Structure formats: C-alpha cells, structure tokens
Amino acid sequence: MHYLPTRIIYGENAVRKGFVYLNRFGKKALLVTGKTSARQSGALDDILNVLNQLKIEAVSFDSVTENPTLETVMEGTDLFLANNCDFLIGIGGGSPIDSAKAISLTAANQLGKNEIYDLAKFKQNYPVVAVPTTAGTGTEATQFSVLTDAATQKKAGFGHDLAFPALSLVDPKYTLSLPANITLHTAIDSLSHLLEGIYSNQRNPLLYPLIFKGVQLIYSNLYKALHNPLLLMARDALMCASLYGGITISHTSTTLQHSIGYPLTSVYGVPHGLANGIVMQPIMELYYPAVKADLDDLFSYLRISRADFFLWLDGLQMSAGVSIPPEFIDAKIPEILASRNMANNPFEVTADAIRSILEQLS
Numbered sequence: 637m638h639y640l641p642t643r644i645i646y647g648e649n650a651v652r653k654g655f656v657y658l659n660r661f662g663k664k665a666l667l668v669t670g671k672t673s674a675r676q677s678g679a680l681d682d683i684l685n686v687l688n689q690l691k692i693e694a695v696s697f698d699s700v701t702e703n704p705t706l707e708t709v710m711e712g713t714d715l716f717l718a719n720n721c722d723f724l725i726g727i728g729g730g731s732p733i734d735s736a737k738a739i740s741l742t743a744a745n746q747l748g749k750n751e752i753y754d755l756a757k758f759k760q761n762y763p764v765v766a767v768p769t770t771a772g773t774g775t776e777a778t779q780f781s782v783l784t785d786a787a788t789q790k791k792a793g794f795g796h797d798l799a800f801p802a803l804s805l806v807d808p809k810y811t812l813s814l815p816a817n818i819t820l821h822t823a824i825d826s827l828s829h830l831l832e833g834i835y836s837n838q839r840n841p842l843l844y845p846l847i848f849k850g851v852q853l854i855y856s857n858l859y860k861a862l863h864n865p866l867l868l869m870a871r872d873a874l875m876c877a878s879l880y881g882g883i884t885i886s887h888t889s890t891t892l893q894h895s896i897g898y899p900l901t902s903v904y905g906v907p908h909g910l911a912n913g914i915v916m917q918p919i920m921e922l923y924y925p926a927v928k929a930d931l932d933d934l935f936s937y938l939r940i941s942r943a944d945f946f947l948w949l950d951g952l953q954m955s956a957g958v959s960i961p962p963e964f965i966d967a968k969i970p971e972i973l974a975s976r977n978m979a980n981n982p983f984e985v986t987a988d989a990i991r992s993i994l995e996q997l998s
C-alpha cells in the first residue's frame with residue numbers, strides 16, 4: 637500500500653516552479669509563519685514574489701511559535717474566515733506547516749477548539765501549500781499535525797488524509813541559514829522517522845529504498861552541514877532525507893521513539909529532535925530483537941556496524957545538559973503509554989521498559 641496525495645516539487649527554485657500549481661487554489665492566501673525563519677530563509681520573499689505575479693492576495697498570520705497551541709490554531713482560523721481566504725501557505729519548520737494543516741480543517745469544517753482532534757468531523761479542507769525551511773519534520777509529505785494543548789501541557793497530534801498538503805515546495809537553500817543546534821536536532825528528527833519506518837508494525841518494504849538511502853544521506857552529511865553550514869550539497873542531502881522520513885511515517889506512523897519524547901518537550905522544552913536523539917540508542921537496543929533482520933540489512937547497506945552507528949551518535953553529544961528528574965519518570969509513564977503512537981510498536985512495550993530508558997537520562 638502506498639498513498640501520497642501531495643504534489644511535491646523538490647530542488648532548486650522549487651517555489652518558482654510551483655507557479656502554475658499555486659494559481660489553482662484561489663485568489664487569497666493565508667500565510668502561516670513564525671516571526672523569523674520564513675523571512676530569514678528567503679522563502680517568504682520568494683513566495684510573495686510569486687503571489688504578486690499571480691495577483692494572489694496574501695494575508696499574514698505570523699504568530700506561530702514552536703510547539704503551536706490549540707489557541708494559535710483558533711486565532712489563525714478566525715483570521716482565515718474573517719478574510720475569506722481560499723487557501724493556506726505554511727512557511728517554516730514543522731510548527732507553521734502543522735498549524736496551517738489544522739487551520740485548514742477547523743476553518744473548512746467550522747470546528748471549535750475542543751473539536752480539533754475530532755476526526756469524525758473532518759469532511760472537507762482548504763488546500764495547504766507547505767514550504768519547509770528546516771530539514772527535519774517531513775511534515776510537507778505527511779497527514780500529521782502536532783499541536784500542544786497549553787491547558788494540559790500535552791503535546792499530541794492528529795493524522796487524517798485531508799491534512800496532507802496539496803502542494804509542497806521543497807528547496808534546500810532555505811536551510812542554509814539554520815544554526816548548528818537546529819540543524820542537528822531537525823536532522824535527528826528525520827533520522828528517527830526513517831528508523832521508525834523499520835520499527836513500526838506497519839513497516840512496508842516499498843519504503844525501504846527511501847529509508848536506507850535517507851539514513852545514509854544523514855550519516856554521511858550531518859557532520860558536513862554542522863561544520864560547513866553553507867555547503868549546499870550537504871543541506872540538500874539532509875532536506876532529501878527529511879522528505880524521505882516524512883514519506884515514510886505518512887505510511888508507518890511513529891512509535892515509542894516519538895511518544896517518549898513528547899512529555900520532555902511539553903514539560904521541559906527539550907527540542908523535539910533532541911528528545912528523539914537522547915533515547916535513540918536505547919530504543920534501537922529495545923527493538924533490535926524484533927527487527928533484527930531489517931536493521932542488519934540497513935547496517936550492511938551503510939557498511940558500518942551498529943556499534944559504529946552508536947559511536948557516531950555519541951559524537952553528536954546530544955545528552956549533554958539533559959537531565960530528567962526521577963519523579964518525572966513515574967508521573968509521565970501513563971501519558972506515554974496512552975499516546976497513539978504506541979499502537980505501532982513492533983511488540984507490546986511495558987512500563988518497565990520505558991522506565992529503564994528514562995532512568996538512563998536521570
């Protein structure tokens with residue numbers, strides 16, 4: 637089974653190449669961004685130029701922050717409806733694009749804040765255009781939107797076929813201005829998505845060429861991008877791997893590897909990719925017996941051993957400065973066990989297994 641209803645334009649000048657398709661969505665767009673990265677990356681200017689040529693009016697909604705809240709989604713929904721917009725363009729990392737997806741659905745189905753996760757009420761959408769400026773979430777190729785409920789401090793997502801972007805314009809040059817910490821954390825997020833394509837009980841051999849190639853691209857290029865941020869070739873590799881990761885989880889969904897990090901992000905503000913990175917080795921060790929043949933195939937493709945991979949991970953020094961208080965562990969295990977990603981583990985993961993992974997971080 638393979639399903640991906642998003643038109644993806646990848647590579648140099650992707651926004652300009654999207655010209656003909658952008659014209660199909662209407663005459664007024666809500667631009668969903670944060671305060672800086674859309675502008676800094678050059679993506680916003682490129683989009684505004686194209687919209688100008690097409691005589692498409694742009695309404696700016698630039699209040700999206702990291703880990704966007706349900707309130708932000710409702711604010712964007714009100715602005716979309718008040719301006720009679722026809723479609724949305726999410727520009728930035730995962731947060732603006734995920735917000736654009738949620739706004740599309742709440743606006744089209746006239747949903748209130750408490751209905752954002754009510755998938756049965758999703759009957760129609762407004763088209764979403766995704767322009768990523770980080771290489772990590774892969775949200776440009778998924779049906780997922782990850783939001784945070786500020787009232788409960790819970791980070792949770794929804795997935796629905798109507799949330800796939802209609803068009804994704806993916807140009808690696810927008811990542812050239814990313815600082816090293818964001819480059820690292822987002823690349824590790826992609827790496828998690830690719831590995832979860834192997835861990836997931838929905839794993840799908842059609843995806844293995846993308847998964848293997850994606851992991852190789854990150855393994856061979858992450859250090860290059862960290863040491864030489866303007867090296868377009870390395871940025872291109874990470875962007876491509878991120879897209880492969882998105883395509884992968886759109887089919888397999890994510891697993892404990894993601895669930896375990898959500899409370900670290902919503903309670904302690906650990907960036908999403910870093911939260912994945914600090915548990916990457918113990919999660920792989922936990923899953924290894926269940927997916928041994930496939931992981932062995934991956935490492936023989938990479939021509940390295942698992943031990944070499946763990947050394948490479950160690951070299952990224954992700955655990956430095958992260959310390960989880962023991963009382964947090966017991967308090968959050970029920971939330972982790974209840975998250976929807978847990979349905980995709982290769983076997984039933986127990987509370988004890990989660991505790992022993994988190995204890996390594998305390």
Ligand SMILES: [Fe+2]
Pocket residue numbers: 773825828829894908
């Ligand atoms: Fe992720």
